[in-house]
Amino acid sequence: MALGKGRLEAFSDGVIAIIITIMVLELKVPHGESLEDLKPLIPVFLSYLLSFVYVGIYWNNHHHTMQAVRSVNGKILWANLHLLFWLSLIPFVTSWMGENHLTQWPVFFYGIVLIMNGIAYRILALTLIKHHGENSLIAQAFGNDFKGKISVVLYAVAILCTWLNPTISVVIYVMVAGSWFIPDK
Amino acid sequence: MALGKGRLEAFSDGVIAIIITIMVLELKVPHGESLEDLKPLIPVFLSYLLSFVYVGIYWNNHHHTMQAVRSVNGKILWANLHLLFWLSLIPFVTSWMGENHLTQWPVFFYGIVLIMNGIAYRILALTLIKHHGENSLIAQAFGNDFKGKISVVLYAVAILCTWLNPTISVVIYVMVAGSWFIPDK
Amino acid sequence: MALGKGRLEAFSDGVIAIIITIMVLELKVPHGESLEDLKPLIPVFLSYLLSFVYVGIYWNNHHHTMQAVRSVNGKILWANLHLLFWLSLIPFVTSWMGENHLTQWPVFFYGIVLIMNGIAYRILALTLIKHHGENSLIAQAFGNDFKGKISVVLYAVAILCTWLNPTISVVIYVMVAGSWFIPDK
Amino acid sequence: MALGKGRLEAFSDGVIAIIITIMVLELKVPHGESLEDLKPLIPVFLSYLLSFVYVGIYWNNHHHTMQAVRSVNGKILWANLHLLFWLSLIPFVTSWMGENHLTQWPVFFYGIVLIMNGIAYRILALTLIKHHGENSLIAQAFGNDFKGKISVVLYAVAILCTWLNPTISVVIYVMVAGSWFIPDK
Numbered sequence: 001m002a003l004g005k006g007r008l009e010a011f012s013d014g015v016i017a018i019i020i021t022i023m024v025l026e027l028k029v030p031h032g033e034s035l036e037d038l039k040p041l042i043p044v045f046l047s048y049l050l051s052f053v054y055v056g057i058y059w060n061n062h063h064h065t066m067q068a069v070r071s072v073n074g075k076i077l078w079a080n081l082h083l084l085f086w087l088s089l090i091p092f093v094t095s096w097m098g099e100n101h102l103t104q105w106p107v108f109f110y111g112i113v114l115i116m117n118g119i120a121y122r123i124l125a126l127t128l129i130k131h132h133g134e135n136s137l138i139a140q141a142f143g144n145d146f147k148g149k150i151s152v153v154l155y156a157v158a159i160l161c162t163w164l165n166p167t168i169s170v171v172i173y174v175m176v177a178g179s180w181f182i183p184d185k
Numbered sequence: 186m187a188l189g190k191g192r193l194e195a196f197s198d199g200v201i202a203i204i205i206t207i208m209v210l211e212l213k214v215p216h217g218e219s220l221e222d223l224k225p226l227i228p229v230f231l232s233y234l235l236s237f238v239y240v241g242i243y244w245n246n247h248h249h250t251m252q253a254v255r256s257v258n259g260k261i262l263w264a265n266l267h268l269l270f271w272l273s274l275i276p277f278v279t280s281w282m283g284e285n286h287l288t289q290w291p292v293f294f295y296g297i298v299l300i301m302n303g304i305a306y307r308i309l310a311l312t313l314i315k316h317h318g319e320n321s322l323i324a325q326a327f328g329n330d331f332k333g334k335i336s337v338v339l340y341a342v343a344i345l346c347t348w349l350n351p352t353i354s355v356v357i358y359v360m361v362a363g364s365w366f367i368p369d370k
Numbered sequence: 371m372a373l374g375k376g377r378l379e380a381f382s383d384g385v386i387a388i389i390i391t392i393m394v395l396e397l398k399v400p401h402g403e404s405l406e407d408l409k410p411l412i413p414v415f416l417s418y419l420l421s422f423v424y425v426g427i428y429w430n431n432h433h434h435t436m437q438a439v440r441s442v443n444g445k446i447l448w449a450n451l452h453l454l455f456w457l458s459l460i461p462f463v464t465s466w467m468g469e470n471h472l473t474q475w476p477v478f479f480y481g482i483v484l485i486m487n488g489i490a491y492r493i494l495a496l497t498l499i500k501h502h503g504e505n506s507l508i509a510q511a512f513g514n515d516f517k518g519k520i521s522v523v524l525y526a527v528a529i530l531c532t533w534l535n536p537t538i539s540v541v542i543y544v545m546v547a548g549s550w551f552i553p554d555k
Numbered sequence: 556m557a558l559g560k561g562r563l564e565a566f567s568d569g570v571i572a573i574i575i576t577i578m579v580l581e582l583k584v585p586h587g588e589s590l591e592d593l594k595p596l597i598p599v600f601l602s603y604l605l606s607f608v609y610v611g612i613y614w615n616n617h618h619h620t621m622q623a624v625r626s627v628n629g630k631i632l633w634a635n636l637h638l639l640f641w642l643s644l645i646p647f648v649t650s651w652m653g654e655n656h657l658t659q660w661p662v663f664f665y666g667i668v669l670i671m672n673g674i675a676y677r678i679l680a681l682t683l684i685k686h687h688g689e690n691s692l693i694a695q696a697f698g699n700d701f702k703g704k705i706s707v708v709l710y711a712v713a714i715l716c717t718w719l720n721p722t723i724s725v726v727i728y729v730m731v732a733g734s735w736f737i738p739d740k
Contacts, residue, residue, distance in 0.1 A: 007194055007248050009562055014202030014384075017569030020643070022210065025577065027647045033655040038664075052643075056636045063562050063632065077248065078366070081241045088205070088237075092212045100218035109223075181633070192379055192433050199387030199569075207395065262433065263551070266426045273390070273422075277397045285403035294408075377564055377618050384572030392580065447618065448736070451611045458575070458607075462582045470588040479593075 002071040008080055009066055015084045016062070019091060020055045023048050026095040047098030050170075050177065051090050057180045058087060058117065068138040069128060079127040083120040089113045107166035111159040114173065118152040151176050187256040193265055194251055200269045201247070204276060205240045208233050211280040232283030235362065236275050242365045243272060243302065253323040254313060264312040268305040274298045292351035296344035299358065303337040336361050372441040378450055379436055385454045386432070389461060390425045393418050396465040417468030420547065421460050427550045428457060428487065438508040439498060449497040453490040459483045477536035481529035484543065488522040521546050557626040563635055564621055570639045571617070574646060575610045578603050581650040602653030605729065606645050612735045613642060613672065623693040624683060634682040638675040644668045662721035666714040669728065673707040706731050 027044055030037035072080075093113045097106040122145070129139045142148075158172035212229055215222035257265075278298045282291040307330070314324045327333075343357035397414055400407035442450075463483045467476040492515070499509045512518075528542035582599055585592035627635075648668045652661040677700070684694045697703075713727035 003248060003252055007198060007251075010195060010565060011198045011202055011244060011248075013562060013566045014199050014569050015206055017566055018203055018206040018573055020639075021570055021573040021577065022206065024643045024647060025210075025580075026214070027644075029581070029647065029650040029654060031654070033651075033658040033661055035660050038660070049640075052636075052640055056633070059566060059636075060629065060632050063558060063566075064629075066562075067558055074245070074249075077245050078241070081237075081244075084205075085234075085237055088209045089212075092209060092214065095214040096218075099214060099216070103218040105218055105220050105223070188433060188437055192383060192436075195380060196383045196387055196429060196433075199384050200391055203388055203391040207391065210395075211399070259430070259434075262430050263426070266422075266429075269390075270419075270422055273394045274397075277394060277399065280399040281403075284399060284401070288403040290403055290405050290408070373618060373622055377568060377621075380565060381568045381572055381614060381618075384569050385576055388573060388576040392576065395580075396584070444615065444619075447615050448611070451607075451615075454575075455604075455607055458579045459582075462579060462584065465584040466588075469584060469586070473588040475590050475593070476588055 002073060003077070005066060005069050005072050008072050008077060012062060012080060012084065013059075016055060016059045016087065019087055020052060020059075023051055023055075023091045023094055026091070026098065043101050044095070044098035047094045050174065051094040053177045054114070054117075055087065055090060057177065058083075058121070061121070061180075065125065065128070065138070065141065068136075068141045070132065072128075073131055076124070076127050076131060079120075079124040083117065083124050086113060086116040086120045090117075102166045102170055104162045104166050107169045108159060108162040110173070111155050111162065111169060114176075115152055115155040115159065118148065118155060122148060122152070147179070151179075187258060188262075190251060190254050190257050193257050193262060197247060197265060197269065198244075201240060201244045201272065204272055205237060205244075208236055208240075208276045208279055211276070211283065228286050229280070229283035232279045235359065236279040238362045239299070239302075240272065240275060242362065243268075243306070246306070246365075250310065250313070250323070250326065253321075253326045255317065257313075258316055261309070261312050261316060264305075264309040268302065268309050271298060271301040271305050275302075287351045287355055289347045289351050292354045293344060293347040295358065296340050296347065296354060299361075300337055300340040300344065303333065303340060307333060307337070332364070336364075372443060373447075375436060375439050375442050378442050378447060382432060382450060382454065383429075386425060386429045386457065389457055390422060390429075393421055393425075393461045393464055396461070396468065413471050414465070414468035417464045420544065421464040423547045424484070424487075425457065425460060427547065428453075428491070431491070431550075435495065435498070435508070435511065438506075438511045440502065442498075443501055446494070446497050446501060449490075449494040453487065453494050456483060456486040456490045460487075472536045472540055474532045474536050477539045478529060478532040480543070481525050481532065481539060484546075485522055485525040485529065488518065488525060492518060492522070517549070521549075557628060558632070560621060560624050560627050563627050563632060567617060567635060567639065568614075571610060571614045571642065574642055575607060575614075578606055578610075578646045578649055581646070581653065598656050599650070599653035602649045605725075605732065606649040608732045609669070609672075610642065610645060612732065613638075613676070616676070616735075620680065620683070620693070620696065623691075623696045625687065627683075628686055631679070631682050631686060634675075634679040638672065638679050641668060641671040641675050645672075657721045657725055659717045659721050662724050663714060663717040665728070666710050666717065666724060669731075670707055670710040670714065673703065673710060677703060677707070702734070706734075 027041060027048065030041065090113055093106065093110040097110045100106045125138075125142050125145065125148075129136065129142065132138045154172055154176050158169040161169045161172065212226060212233060215226065275298055278291065278295040282295045285291045310323075310327050310330065310333075314321065314327065317323045339357055339361050343354040346354045346357065397411060397418060400411065460483055463476065463480040467480045470476045495508075495512050495515065495518075499506065499512065502508045524542055524546050528539040531539040531542065582596060582603060585596065645668055648661065648665040652665045655661045680693075680697050680700065680703075684691065684697065687693045709727055709731050713724040716724040716727065
């Protein structure tokens, strides 16, 4: 049964809006009132900023992708929920990384969540293409999805780097996020 | 007075989006930074996963059901709010079960909330069918609702099993959730 | 400048969905796993139930009212935000009353928030009627709004009763909520 | 690629609805039940009220601005996310100011977040005008945006005043908020 795409968009907007907003709750209000009291919040704030950009990228891409979608089916609803599941773990890994600065395991799991999001987005794309056909607008819009694939490879490299130097991993996360800002022609 | 269904869908999307997302707040960020620090979170994470799937199933079914709805009335609004009420208790029982592993009472109340959701969904369906008539698309879409009825029976069995062995109950919950993944022809 | 009503509805749905859902966060997960551990949550649960019904009534009425609205203006946006402000205080007074059972001040402030919501709804209605004209559908839909006026009077009585016996006040709150269930002909 | 504006509106509504509602979570329920127990909450409540009004103003202006928008592009999505980022910091600075009354740094950062929101809104406006053309409805709607510019100047003055007397700064914040209530002809 083919379903309208309106509610999938509305539900995804709702979940992504909540994810992007509840992260800010981890910026615990300091009890003191001096400038010093804000210092421990700087890494938490930077983690928030990075994750805000990542969730923003996913919302942006979701918006662009759904623009080319005509209808959805049950499998697409689940592929989309699968993506939302991994997105929903971003606040958790963001806070863990923010509280422990650049130590191995928090940076490692941040990368795991990023890579699973990348894979979940790819599954969603393939499910959408299968539903619309190989010659559809959506299939053309994705093309070979070079940027998506290279991002997943870079996340994998960053995850491995956590054994060497977690700072390098975070630099890779920031670079991948940055690459998605460059508008596609 | 007949009302458009748009806001009932939008409001339900909002509430379900929040329910599915606030559950992740129970994954409290550990203070340590080692792999060991994540271990106590495993049962909480698995509870979250199970509940995410259940809430996802309800959203999915709600989407399919509402597709066949033409208009709503005051009684339908309340039948829908009644369903949302029981859905809103899922985060509570999820956390309680997640923190206490597989002990009787948390597993018992998880089942109570599941069975009440099943009943609330049935009431919503009957209210919708009454409004649209026995020969309507929505009445045909539900048919005799065998899957819905058998799920409620299985929840009842699982609730009784909590006196014998709560692990069996959880296995039943997982199996019922799994059965809703199998697409209906 | 006349504005479409779509976003006012969507924004109100979002805020009301969040209000109705965050109240459940006050049902703090007990650390123990026995039936006894749930007992202290019973008054919190009952407060949640009452407030869920009240917020549900407001959403319901908002839905019915907006059905008859053709367009909005800046004053209506603010009258609506004013209503959302008082609705947003319901979780706070609900929790305070739930944690302190039926003692004077929590029950008093619960009533204050209810009466302010009633007044804010009346202001919204008058602003809508002024915008659409005395012969408009919206003016007819409200009529003399007997039920709305009597509710505000009953809240005032209940607030005064908190000096005598807060239990009576809560009985009045429950009765007013119940009266809104009875469908208008 | 030109995109519909529907999802940008829906996503912004979702984020702003969450921002305006989670602020109320900072009104921590007192453990006591007397009138005295509410006293420490008064400055928190007043901060909440001020920030509710500010977020309400932004939602209001966003609604008016988007009314004149025909389509959006990738840059506009990011300019809008940039605005939502600064709006999302309002709950943090609100709580910090509310808990520390009128001391310098909380009032200073409250002003920083307000000024960044003002600048982000201006960037969004310029991005929208660039996309629609200098003779478009949206360009005319903004005009020279005198009120927006003067607000940013006043925030800057208020920020500097925190070194002299933070109370003056808060008076300026209240006055600027008040000026946005006066309807434009």
